[in-house]
Amino acid sequence: MATIEAWSAETVTALQEGTGAIYPHEWSVWPCLIIAVVFWLWWHFKTSAGETEEHDRVRSENPGRDAHKQHQADW
């Protein structure tokens, strides 16, 4: 069921007298908040793990301070 089913005088009056929320699925705010927080925290773990993997690869190759100069593309 949509939060707003018709833009009518009754709807406008109810909004003005109530919370004024017109976004859909008001029940979903808390689940969405949990999902968003979990996503945010997961992002940190995921990107940190990815960085570690990349750093370990470079460390294992130990290419030296000037290695980047041999890998400059010239498009």
Add this chain to the structure above:
Amino acid sequence: MDSDIGALTTIFTEFYYWVTVVLMFLIHVGFCMYEVGVSRHKNHLHTLMKNTMLIPLVTVTFFFFGWWIYWAFPNGPWIYHGEGLLLNADGWGGNDLALPWKPIMAVNFNDHIMMVFWAAFLLFSWTAASIVSGSVIERIRTSAFGILAIAIGSVFWVVDASWGWHYNGWMVKMLGYHDAYASGVIHAVAGGFALGILVVLGPRIGKFASDGTPINIGPRNPWMVTLGLFLIYTGFWGFYAACNIPIFDIGADYGIAEAGTTFTATTIYITPTTLSGITANFLMSLAGGLLMGYVVSKGDPFWTYSSGLAGIITASAGNDLYHPLQAMIIAAIGVAIMYKLHYWVERRFKIDDAVGAVAVHGYAGVVGLVICGFVLWGYPSSAYEGYAAINPLGMIAGAVIMFGVLGFLPGWIIASILNAAGKLRIPHEVELAGMDLNVMQASKSDQDAHAAAEH
């Protein structure tokens, strides 16, 4: 303007749209930087000029006939209750008024809105053409792109806006189509149009190895690419504001005068929203897109920045009503899907989209429309009586019309005609040597002459 409040509303609205036009200019600065940054050095000047020249071409054709199309075709082709092809509306914005020789299409004592509103739509037209511009770099003839830019910028996106981004549009009335910030009417249609062209145009030389493996080409200047995208984000603020009507008394139009004078910002459908709400949704959908894009692309700058944009585009259809947390999650979903689809289509169909425009705009736009149909299911598409409510089937049908019927199909047909005439793609030898070779030769010659003159 015969009262203080009337004068204030009119002048504010005039200034409001003017400011959005200025902000939206940044979208085009951004597109120029981003495309030049992606292209190889031997093509970057032609890339710049191809994107630049769509501006005057789309401007004049939008003045000649594009604006008239928007006001003339909301009935669809004899779709809405069998009514005529042309909507012969009276009053402001009627198709009669939008003809280029009409007094209201110039400075006019009795009107303060027409041409700033025209300009806001014009900047959307530029955007539609610029979206296509990036995907076809480094092998399309500038003359061919000019024709394609006019087609998408002054004809086909305008038709789709007339149908689905107009308070009187048949798609709104009959399908409950809802697309507040143009996921479909700009992004999906332009992405589909670009795909139609790419199918005919073919990939750049060397894009695919002999075994069909895609090879990344460039970018020449990754920093310029990302800065360009950042400017597009900035200009996108103007886009969002321009999609709204800043202040409107919905009481009289909606027959709710008994609720009192009710001033609010509205969408193009004259449904209530707030600048405050869309500001939060813009930022949260940008954030959702960036976060997901960084993960799926493993921190690739180009795809991360593109994903921020794709996230906004995915959520745009319903960003007038979503909760910010919903907008963020919807954006993240759209980005994950469009990123995977881009590479699948590239591998499966050998489509060379140099900047991922089909994915960022086309696929993200389509996903956004579909999600909107479910999340906003049951909401009124308008306050006028007799309009269908927003629903998944209507939005899916809308997505097919935007991406396929008004996007892919015309792009493919026009590109095919140009290709058959030998006017679509540059010759093989020119592509290998670089489109800027003449300019570079002249510049080198000047340099040599200058060096000789110095001695």
